[in-house]
Amino acid sequence: MCDRAYFKETRILGIFNFIHTLFTDSLRLLTRKTWKAERNTALLTMLINIAKFLGMGASAYMLFTATMSGEITVGAFAAVFSLLNTIFYRMERIMRHYGGLQRDIGKVNNFFRLLDMPERTGTEGIIDFAQGIEANKINFSYPGRDTPAVKDVSLHIKDGETIAISVL
Secondary structure: OOOOOHHHHHHHOHHHHHHHHHHHHHHHHHHHHHHHHHOOOOOOOOHHHHHHHHEEEEEEEEEHHHOOOOOOOOHHHHHHHHHHHHHHHHHHHHHHHHHHHHHHHHHHHHHHHHHHHHOOOOOOOOOOHHEEEEEEEEEEOOOOOOOOOOOEEOOOOOHHHOOOOOOO
């Protein structure tokens, strides 16, 4: 689509609006899916922070009451509280990585779909225009369309001949 020949075809066939609509629809879909993934990641982060806050609060309360009743020492209180802080921090990091993985899995899926797409094949040869140009039974359909745009068209243009094609 970036070459001059394709640009001319796009303008001549009048498919700019089709391509533009396809592009804007794809961009809207991408934006919606990105927002959804970002929202899910933010929601997960918020839930983790709430759980961390409640867990640390409950742990601090239980440790404080145990320390005040003489069941554990102040040193044990500090050690257990520090350990719980480390555990909650590690859990938060793991869940953030999980949220990022969930967000990026779409990019990986798109990459694999790109790799699975068939490649164009064909042969190259030396073109001799001295005999003119001949094309037999040409068919063409746009991707995603059932109706062919061109069906069984044959054409022979002699060397030096000029023709005009009119579409009705």
